[in-house]
Amino acid sequence: MRFKSASVDGIRVFAVSGTNTISFALAATENAKRGLLGFVVERTDPTENQHFVMPGFKVFRSIIPHPDEKTQVSTFDHPIQSFVWDDFTAKPDREYEYAFRPLRGKPQNLDRRAKPIPIKVRTEPSFSKNAHDIFFNRGVASSQAYRRRFGNKKPDALPKAKQAEALEWLSRELDEAILKFIDAAGKADTLLCCFYEFRYRPVADAIKAAIRRGVNVKLIVDAKKNKPKDSKGHLLPPFPRTENLKMIGDARIPRANVIERDANPSVIQHNKFMVRLKGQQARPVEVWTGSTNISLGGITGQTNVGHWVRNESVARQFKAYWDLLATNPGATTKATARAQNAAYRTKVANLAGVPANIVSVAGGVTPVFSPRAGLVPLNLYVDMLDTAETCGAVTLAFGVNKLFKKQLQDNKPESCLVFLLLEKKDKPNKRSKDPFVAINASNNVYKAWGSFIKEPVYQWAKETNARILGLNKHVSYIHSKFLLMDPMGDDPIVVTGSANFSEASTNDNDENMLIIRGDRRVADIYFTEFNRLFNHYYFRAVYEDTAGRNAKDRDASLFLDETGKEWQKKYTRGKLRAKRVGLYTGMKGAITL
Numbered sequence: 001m002r003f004k005s006a007s008v009d010g011i012r013v014f015a016v017s018g019t020n021t022i023s024f025a026l027a028a029t030e031n032a033k034r035g036l037l038g039f040v041v042e043r044t045d046p047t048e049n050q051h052f053v054m055p056g057f058k059v060f061r062s063i064i065p066h067p068d069e070k071t072q073v074s075t076f077d078h079p080i081q082s083f084v085w086d087d088f089t090a091k092p093d094r095e096y097e098y099a100f101r102p103l104r105g106k107p108q109n110l111d112r113r114a115k116p117i118p119i120k121v122r123t124e125p126s127f128s129k130n131a132h133d134i135f136f137n138r139g140v141a142s143s144q145a146y147r148r149r150f151g152n153k154k155p156d157a158l159p160k161a162k163q164a165e166a167l168e169w170l171s172r173e174l175d176e177a178i179l180k181f182i183d184a185a186g187k188a189d190t191l192l193c194c195f196y197e198f199r200y201r202p203v204a205d206a207i208k209a210a211i212r213r214g215v216n217v218k219l220i221v222d223a224k225k226n227k228p229k230d231s232k233g234h235l236l237p238p239f240p241r242t243e244n245l246k247m248i249g250d251a252r253i254p255r256a257n258v259i260e261r262d263a264n265p266s267v268i269q270h271n272k273f274m275v276r277l278k279g280q281q282a283r284p285v286e287v288w289t290g291s292t293n294i295s296l297g298g299i300t301g302q303t304n305v306g307h308w309v310r311n312e313s314v315a316r317q318f319k320a321y322w323d324l325l326a327t328n329p330g331a332t333t334k335a336t337a338r339a340q341n342a343a344y345r346t347k348v349a350n351l352a353g354v355p356a357n358i359v360s361v362a363g364g365v366t367p368v369f370s371p372r373a374g375l376v377p378l379n380l381y382v383d384m385l386d387t388a389e390t391c392g393a394v395t396l397a398f399g400v401n402k403l404f405k406k407q408l409q410d411n412k413p414e415s416c417l418v419f420l421l422l423e424k425k426d427k428p429n430k431r432s433k434d435p436f437v438a439i440n441a442s443n444n445v446y447k448a449w450g451s452f453i454k455e456p457v458y459q460w461a462k463e464t465n466a467r468i469l470g471l472n473k474h475v476s477y478i479h480s481k482f483l484l485m486d487p488m489g490d491d492p493i494v495v496t497g498s499a500n501f502s503e504a505s506t507n508d509n510d511e512n513m514l515i516i517r518g519d520r521r522v523a524d525i526y527f528t529e530f531n532r533l534f535n536h537y538y539f540r541a542v543y544e545d546t547a548g549r550n551a552k553d554r555d556a557s558l559f560l561d562e563t564g565k566e567w568q569k570k571y572t573r574g575k576l577r578a579k580r581v582g583l584y585t586g587m588k589g590a591i592t593l
Helices: 144-150 160-171 174-183 201-212 241-250 296-300 312-325 334-351 376-387 402-408 503-507 520-545 551-556 576-585
Strands: 002-004 011-017 022-028 038-045 050-053 084-087 095-106 109-111 117-122 132-136 190-195 216-222 258-261 272-278 283-290 305-310 364-370 391-396 417-422 445-449 482-485 493-497 511-517
Touching: 002 117, 011 095, 011 117, 011 520, 011 576, 022 095, 022 117, 022 520, 022 576, 038 084, 084 520, 084 576, 132 174, 132 520, 144 160, 160 174, 160 296, 174 201, 174 272, 174 283, 174 296, 174 305, 190 201, 190 312, 201 216, 201 241, 216 241, 241 258, 272 312, 283 312, 283 493, 305 493, 312 334, 312 364, 312 511, 334 364, 364 503, 376 391, 376 402, 376 482, 376 493, 376 503, 391 520, 417 520, 417 576, 445 520, 482 520, 493 520
Parallel strands: 190 216, 216 258, 391 417, 417 445
Antiparallel strands: 002 011, 011 022, 022 084, 038 050, 038 095, 095 109, 095 117, 132 305, 190 272, 272 283, 283 305, 364 511, 391 482, 482 493, 493 511
């Protein structure tokens, strides 16, 4: 939901809420900015009868010259020096009241006389009766919070009670949501499942329990007999076939309920979806989809999202796609590969058309299935990012596709603001035949990538990551696959699903995506979560990127500005922070509670 406060002495607060995250921006007149040292932030939670001042992180050097990882401060004395701020600790379906109190004066003698700017905000429920419920895992094992709570230890190295707490904290209701979707299937229902990785025991046990209570369960898993190799070139067992089939055996899921998807082993069955059919009439009613593999690392490690859709039309289309996959289509021999794969692509394309352009995208939900011939879906996504009016954002687990770069490289600083959240830094690859194309702030494109604080610095303790914790082997940070076009506008578009915004995910792999147009609630949840993840990794990526360069200036930036002038320079017209504030002040549909 979107909110705004009344203006108090030239300052107004804007907010966008998701389920667990609330993003704020403050617009201030030039007069209100004079001498401004920052803001004390207070939060009131009537549900739990709580009122407290929010904690801070950066400190005034003259007050605490040598902070360390044990340093804990409040914004009461060490304010937020920013006109954009996020609360990542909100709870679903709550009404909160925040107060932003301007501070002036000097760090040793703060002037607290300014009136606070209050704003009421309501978060979205996690589980609702709406058409969409959306569940993001934490996705930040590389964080100060994990270090404080669990000492950077692997979950399986913690005491049992603490291990359960760590996994629950990392999952952040994603695990619970998957299990609830399965448990919602009753005795006369049908549950059609289709998974790339199926190696998470609680879900396997839930599937087995559904079968026992009389649910008609059919499970497609990737069982391709491929030939993966380790970093030294040694041949490994087929993946994920070996682990998928082992989990099915360990959970004692009857093989009569399982369909092994093994045709065309050179590509992957990359879907992660379920369809529930209601009653003996087998009426399709709802779909579970998103980027989350059924694995411990998918649920608790790398960033992922699960998307629960209650829409019979969408469910019918997913059922038709599942029915096609259940025939195990595609190449079975090299001699017939070209013809069989072409026929398979044609069948997928015949299930549902893809909008030829953004204008053709209908309001509501449009499923897109792969593989298919041509690049119409991918070009559509590129156009969404490139032609957004105010903001475009995308998560990219496997680099920036050249089609995105081709469109974005001619953008100017005044173009649409674009955010790229990447698994790895975008940099030249010696093995690539294509010349490296740099896109950056000169194109109004801002990038963050997976990184962590490798050594302690001031109050930032050493962190870990999902690979070190043993949760993920390949993608350690950004695995989600979603794109936002003008999420703060009155006609937002969200694209989400299993595909990696690449040629392979369009032409070769089994994939599914949803294009959701005009649903502000969906856009707000995705936007606040993107904001949370981008801001988390942007700081770490910049810190990593500047290591060894301008160490004095870099260290100074880790403390609060004591003059009240330097921090505000980052909000001058044309700079990233000023553009971000503009997204909130220009958003549509904000209300005052």
